[in-house]
Amino acid sequence: MTDKSADRVARFVDDLLRGRRPRRFSASQEEAEAMKVAASLVSARTGADLPDKAALDRIHSKLSAALDESPTVERRFTRRVMLRTFGTAAAAVVVGVALDEVVTRQGKSPGAGGSPSTVLMPDAGAWRPVAAVTQLPAGHAITVSTGSVDAVIVNDGGAISAVSGVCTHLGCKLQPDEASQKLNCPCHQTAFGFSGKVLYYRLKTAPANLPQIPSRVNDGQIELFVV
């Protein structure tokens, strides 16, 4: 029994170490306990438990397909159900309400966390170098100030972008949290994603998303279009 168990667990471990989805089988309690420890040991290798960008993109697109295209109101109150239950007049009223709700939901999404992002485009702006590209490795964010504008520059897998470094609620300076890819407001525990979108807030109403700041890379320098 031990030999067979050892073989089955060894095959499971081989699959994990080769990055494959393990073959399924009916495990004894002892085997399952060993397999769970094996899974946790595989996770201990540095960075092994972090998802790659392609995986995140796939999860996001499946959620987006399911959640953006099927408003709850439409699914809950179909016209047929209302006709059967309450008659034509009630159905007409409810369909009207449902459509209104759908329009409202679509109007709010995806910028429901405040107004959609705006672009900060100063009248007398110019491209100004603010940091060397080498100062900003992938996955990192730095704060810079041009005197007039505080900004956070982000390197998201090689794509460099910039957003305002000031919270849209009351103007506190945001603090990048690279580990969780957030910009935290130190004043009211509001957080923005590196894209400038509101992640969460502790306010009665959602603050606006952070304005985008035009950015480019020129001759090894990151430049922002600012005053």
Add this chain to the structure above:
Amino acid sequence: MLALTELHVVREPDPDKFREAETATYPDWESVYQDNVVGIYQLAFRRVGNAADAEDLAEDVLMQTLKTLRLPAPVHNVRSYLVKTARTVLADHWRRHYAAKDAATELEQLPQGALIAPPSTDASERAARLLALLPEHFSRILELRFLRGFTVREAADELGVTESNARVMQFRALRKAAELEMEVLS
């Protein structure tokens, strides 16, 4: 003086408003996704050990949660719901694919704070502590396999045993590690 006192009174926080302000809010599903997807993926990966299953499970947890929740919703409510869903989804995974009832039951006891995933270095430290508690020959084979990436054949050669013995040693080492994890580290 009176004016100062009045000013002070006006600035006293209203306890009700203060409690209300303590509740951070997720405005929409994108926010829930962005703030939690990595944590949920890590939570899943540490219990299944491979990227393909972790991706499917993270998607399941988020999909089930987001289809049920009405947003905007308080952050702590959403996270609490995510962990509850993760418990069910992970337990179901072990039950369905490995018929592992006890392992599944244990996963249903995931702590509420499980979503605040410790950084990867914590997982490495935990593994190092676990290996240090094992008898020498058990820690050696697990180190060769999991930390240095040796195949069973290579580990067997290194340890001077047959491949078959190396597989049995690996199984016993993992069983012992499971016992220690329950007794000492949890």
